[in-house]
Amino acid sequence: MPPAMLCADRTLVPDPDVFFPISTIDPRVVAQTEQAKQLCATCPARPACLQTALTGGRYTSYGVWGGEDEDQRRRLLRRRARSTA
Numbered sequence: 001m002p003p004a005m006l007c008a009d010r011t012l013v014p015d016p017d018v019f020f021p022i023s024t025i026d027p028r029v030v031a032q033t034e035q036a037k038q039l040c041a042t043c044p045a046r047p048a049c050l051q052t053a054l055t056g057g058r059y060t061s062y063g064v065w066g067g068e069d070e071d072q073r074r075r076l077l078r079r080r081a082r083s084t085a
């Protein structure tokens with residue numbers, strides 16, 4: 001099971017859809033993204049979850065994983081690529 005599925009436990013997170021906002025512009029969705037990031041902030045799986053998202057390809061390219069949204073993860077990947085070049 002990918003680490004991010006831990007947050008799909010409905011006893012921990014009543015609405016796992018919060019991790020998959022449908023927009024990065026709509027203010028309501030921005031609030032949803034921030035809510036997901038707050039949940040991730042205390043998640044013990046956060047480092048592994050983020051690593052899975054950064055190496056998982058298309059399946060993990062969307063949504064909040066490991067406390068980072070897709071734009072943040074793209075920046076992280078670019079930074080990593082530059083540091084290893």
Ligand code: SF4
Pocket residue numbers: 003004005006007008019039040041043044045046047049050064065066067
């Ligand atoms: S870090 Fe966030 S997305 Fe990953 S398992 Fe934990 S709560 Fe879910």
